[in-house]
Every structure is written in structure tokens, then in C-alpha cells.
Amino acid sequence: MMPTIKVKDLRKSYPKRIPLPFRRVEWVEALKGISFKVRKGELFGLLGPNGAGKTTTIKILTTLLEPSGGSAKVLGYDVVSQAREVRRRINLVAEGERTLYWRLSAYENLRYFSNIYYVPKDEAEKRIRELLQLVGLWERRNDLVMGFSRGMKQRLAIAKALINDPEVLFLDEPTLGLDVQSALFVREFVERLVKEKRKTVLLTTHHMAEAERLCDRIAIIDHGRIIALNTPENLKRLVSEGETVEIRVRNLRPEKVKEVDGRLAVSEEDPTRGTLLRGNLDEEDLPRVVEGLIRAGAKVLSVERVEPTLEDVFIKLTGRALRD
Amino acid sequence: MAVTEELGALIGVARKSWKVFLSYKLWFVSDLLMGFFFAGNALLIGIGLTGKRHSESLAQLTGYSDYLLFAVLGFMVLGFGLTFLSGFVWSVVDELYAGTLEYSFASPMRRITFFLGNVLVRLALNGLFLLIYVPLFVVLFDLRIEVVPFLKGLAVLLLGTPGMVGLGLAAAGIVLYLRDPGPFISILEMLVFALSGAMYPISILPKPLQWLAKALPYAPTTETLRKVVISGFSGAVSGIAYLAVISLAYAFFGYLTYKWSEKQARKIGLKSY
């Protein structure tokens, strides 16, 4: 069967300045040749820190950016040469809060997008109603988006992304900046879309638990390259030999961590609770590492053995934690 | 099918910009008063300087002795031309600021639909303003104009439109790149303002500026329109021919420039604020 999304050796460079004739500009490589396939009905995640190339990938797949090399096909259509065919069949939720018309009501926003996605009028009326009910905004349909909370705006953005009943949905950091409840709503909603409606979804996130819980398969992306691609379970197997520990310390400069042990990374810094280190260590190494930390001037507050997560995979592969 | 789809999208964009426009009610009043302000100033400058309602020297220079009619026709072209220029440019900039441009560009709708849809409301408003201004000026300011010559003038305006649309598209293409587009847009608008010949015959400008004015579609539209209003189509054949050529040339140039710049924008990414 033909894959729904097929990305082959995709490359993208940005100029540092606007390239004008006779002007030498430096180019920065954002994507250094990535390849992956997404099957129909799959929930596929791109996981990586900020600046890894996730948004660039989404923008290329949604036809907003042209790649500098390689190819990308969505539903068999080339994203460069058959952009309009692609656009008809997909939709996206872009990153950030300002993506809708704040001066229009929820209803007016959806009607606008139904028009520019060529949804027939009768169909549109029905669908707008269904979608607004589905995301719980039907009662607020005539209110201006300006007065919506961040979570409501995101729910409306998702309704917008379903206005043309797309076969493939692209979500760029869909839960970033949301409160816990709204984030939960979004996750469950996306899960249902895939399970019940058989939609194909590609989402980016730098939130490990989210990727782990939602995605059928995950590509871990760093510095424009895919460094691992598998199901969450298989990815976690990469760190299952040895043990994952969390060490909370105080008075330790982050740059000292690597000197103590290369397998440790800073996963959280908190002025009151101290610094949280994480790493995949062998049992016999643990005392030596703690000793090393103390010698480096740190005050060790706690040492805890924890279940490995995708973060540990990332630490193991890159030596860094997935913080933003 | 494709045509009705595109029309539906056009109406959708127009309705959206209408709703957004309505949310700034007072601008409507301010826009409407602007016409009165310019015409009122023109009238009172004329009376204040000459003490009369007509001017021999302007008649000698342009064939118009009614200086108010001269100015009103000029403003009409200017308002129309600026609608395309500012309208296209601001529809890009406003949506860039609002963060909605990518959603509009990621939809299957054609780009020209997006641009025209966004200025449709302004065009309709321009028409509405004309319907308000002209009768009121006739009554209040003793503006003398006849219907048939005026309609002939509108035909000239229509002829100049493709050129003005083209220039608007080219400007919109450039704006896609700019981090701080405000000054660029106002410099452009002022250039058009100064070189459109709205309030004075361009023959009183310094030579280089005259050439520049002739090379843009606005002044040829203004001057040909004024000529047609007083002497009919037959009296302005060469002006009409020149306008037709330049209008088509700009339409073509604008289309190509915009296409090229959008392709570039997809290479380097749209600016976000």
C-alpha cells in the first residue's frame, strides 16, 4: 500500500539574510536529509528540542515552504509541484496562539475557512455546527475569539483544521502553552480522531510524555537529522540495559555535569528545588558518580531510580536533555 | 465547478474582511470625512486665493476652469489606485501580524482570490463614497458635472485598473520580505500620491518627476480621465492608447513579480512577527 506521507532525503536551508542578486548570503542548514514514511491511520510524532527542524518539516509538508533538496509526497502528491492537490486534502494547526482572526467570532472564523477550503455551503453549515459542538464551543459560537482563553482558541484551531474533512492532519506543538485540562482535551481528541475516524496525524512536540502516550511511532529529531525512529516501546528498549536514575542536587554549575559523567544530563533547573540530573547508569557506577558530584561541589539532595522514558532515549543518543 | 469554488472563496474572503472592517466602526467615519476634508480644502484654497469659483490660469493649464471638479476627479483616481496598492499590501501585513497568513496561504484557494477578496469591500466602499460625495458636492459646493461625461471617465478608470492592480501585486510581493513594512508602504503611498496628479497637473513638476509620473499607471489614468470628461473619447485617443499599453504592461509585470517573490518567500520562509 502507498504510504500516506513519504519523505525522502528532505533538506532545507535558510538564508541568513534576504538573498538579492549579487549579494552573498550564508545559508543555515535546518534539515540535513531526513526520510520517513507514515501509513494511513497512523499517529506519527516528531520529537525534538526547539530548533531541531520539526516546524520546518511541517511547513514543507503543508506546502508553505519549499525544500532545498529531496522530496516529499502527501497522499501521493508532490508538495512542490502539486501543492494545490495536497492543500485540498490536508489541514494544519500551526504553532502559537495567534493563528485565527481575533476580531471575528468562532462561527465566522470557521465559515471563512470553509469558504477558502471550497467546502460546499450546505455541507459547511452542518460541519461547522458539528465541529463547534465537538470542541465544546457551540454555545460561544457568536463570541469574538479575542475574548477566548488560550485553550478555547486552540480548540477552535483544531475545529478549523477539520473543516475540510482532511485525510491528513498536521499539528505543530498542539499543546504548547495550554493549561493541563486543555492539553488533556487536545490529546484525547487527537487520539479519537485517529482511532474512530481513521485520520492520519503527524504532530510535533517537545513534550516526551505526550509523544510517548499518543504516538504509534516516533521520530526523534535533532539538529536537522532523525537520530531514531521506532515505536515508543522499542525506543525505550534502547535504554533498558542499565538503570535510569534521577539525582537532585544543589550548588552545581550545569557545565560541570559532563565532567562528572558523560551519561548525565540536566533535565530541570529550579532555583528552589535545585537541579535535576538524569541518566542511564550501571548499578555499580552509581556510588562513584554521586561521589564525583560531591567532589565537584554539589550538594546531593536525593537519588532515585525511575522508569525510563523517551527523555532518557534522547539523553542517551545526544548526551543532552530535551529541555527548551 | 472550479469557477464556482473560487467565487465561493472570494465571497468568503470578502465577508471576512467586511466583518473585520466592521469591528473598527470609527474608521469608516474617518474615511468618509477624508473626502470632505480634501474637497473642502481644495474649494476654500480656491476661494481664499482667487475670490472666485473658477480659475482662468487652471483653465489655461488644463482646460478645467472649475478647480473643484479638477480636484475631485483626481481624488477619485487616487482613491481607487491606493485601494489596490494599500489594500493588497495591508492584507498581507495585517494577516502577518495577526498570524493568520499561513492558514490562508495553506488553503487551496488561489492567491489572487485572497487579494481581490480583501479589497472587494474597500472597492464597494469607494463606490459608496462616490455616491455620497458627488451629489453632496453638487449641492453644497456647486460642483458642476454631467452624467454622461462622468460615466465615460469611469470607463477610463476601468482601463487603468489592471495596471493599478499589477502595481499593487508587485508591492505585496515585496512586503512579504520586510521586517518593518510600515515605512516602505507609506513611502510608496506618498510617491503615488505625489505623482498621480490628483491636485495639480503633473506638467508643473520638475522634469525627472514628470517622467516617473508618466511611467506609473496613476497619472496617465488621471490625465486621460480628465481629458475624456471634457472632450470625450475622440479627444483623448493618444492618451487612451498609452494608458492601455502601460496598464497591460503593469498587470503583467505585477503578476510576474508577485509570483517570483512568493516563490522566494517559500524558500526563505514567511516573515513572522
Add this chain to the structure above:
Amino acid sequence: MAFLAVMEKEFRMFFRYPLRVVSSVLVGLVFLVQFVYFGQAVLGGRYSSILQASTGVGDYPTYALIGYVLWWVSVSPMEASVWGIRRELQRGTLESNVASPMGLLEMVVSLALSWMLMDSVIMAVVFLTGVIAFGVSLSWFALLKALPIVGLAFLAFLGSGLIFAGLVMIFKNIGPFAQIFEFLVLFISGVFFPLSTLPAWVVSLSKLIPLTHSANAVRKLFVGFPYSSVTGEVAWLLLLTPLYWLASYALFKWAERTARVMGYGGY
């Protein structure tokens, strides 16, 4: 000093972008050129005996140039009140200014003064360009003589413009209203045409506008009249200035109290 800090910030923000300065000068010039060229085309020259008889200044470019430059500066504190404060409201930086020991009043006055000085720089360029482009005869002595009047006028402009500072804090979105008001001022204070063309009641109304008197006085001094010829205008300015300052202050205090009850936010 807090005022200097605000001024430095505003000047830096404005003059950092040369293109923005160029565009401001250009906007200023083009607008002026429209009316001056129109007047000359209608007049068939530059001298109008009717204008001379009603205002004492017969050379149209001189008449228009002075009125226009002063108008631009006169609405500057108003623009600062409307757009400057609105910008701070939108950025959320107004509250941090309110919370600073400087206080809102000083910050608003500083902002208005800064904008007026920035616009003065721009208008100085426009003025000199106008003098050259329209061939206006310029006497440095007359210019120097007009300076005290210009100073007095600035005080009056500042006082009247600050009325809008109070208004914007309460009504927030008054941009279009302010624009209408600015052009109304341009119209009824006789910037481009003599006041004698307007109906009598409009002329009496225009007496309430500081620009009317300052433009008249500066024009007269500029073409060589002595100070004694402008006593009427100066008296008006001396009367209006404290009145506007008082009105602005009262309105501002009221708005500040209201804002403290209702909150500064709303964006």
C-alpha cells in the same frame, strides 16, 4: 531624570530606523506639496492680493508652509497620547511605568514632549526643504524673532494635546476619532486658506485652537511685522495655555482614578 530617560528611549526607537525617518519626512512633504501646488495652479502664480488683504501675508507658499509645519507639531502631543500610550497599553508596559516611582503623569508628559521634539526635527527638515523647493525668502532674523512665540505655542500644544491622554486611558480605541480631530484642526484653523472664507461661527470656534493664533503670529513675524502687531494672538495664547493645562490635568486625574478602579488592561 525620568523625562530624559523617556526621551532617550523614544528618540532611540524612532531614529534607529532610518527608513522610518525618511518616510516621515516624505509623508510630511508630499502632503504639503499637494496643497501648495494646487494653490499655485489655481492662482497662476504665488502672490494673492486677497490673501494679503485678509491675513497680511500675500505669498501663498510662505503662508501654507508656516501653517502646515506648526499644525504638524501641534497635533504631535495628541498623537503621542493616543498612539504612544496605546502602544504601551498593548505591550503591557504601561503598568510597569505606572508602578515605577516616576508615575504615570510624568511619563505621559515626557512622552508627549518627546514626540513633539521628534516631530519638530522632522518638520525642520520639511520646512527647510519647503523654503528651497518653493523659493520662500527666509530671513534668519525673522525666524529668530518668531522663536519665543513658537516656544509659547509649544506649551499650548502640549496642554491641549494631553487632553487625549486622559481620554485614551478610558476609551482605549480612539485612534480614528483623534485622526478626525487632527484634520478638523487643520481645516478650521486656516492652515491652507484664509479664515475669512469660513462662516463666522466657525471662525469664532477656531479661536479656541492654539494653532490658529500661533500660525497667525508666526506668519506675521516671519514677513517682518513687529511684535506689537501680534499682541492679540499672544494674549489668546496666554489665556488658552493655562486653561488647557488645567483641563488636561483634571481629565487625566479623573481617568487615572477610573483606571485604578477598572484596571489598565483591556487588551
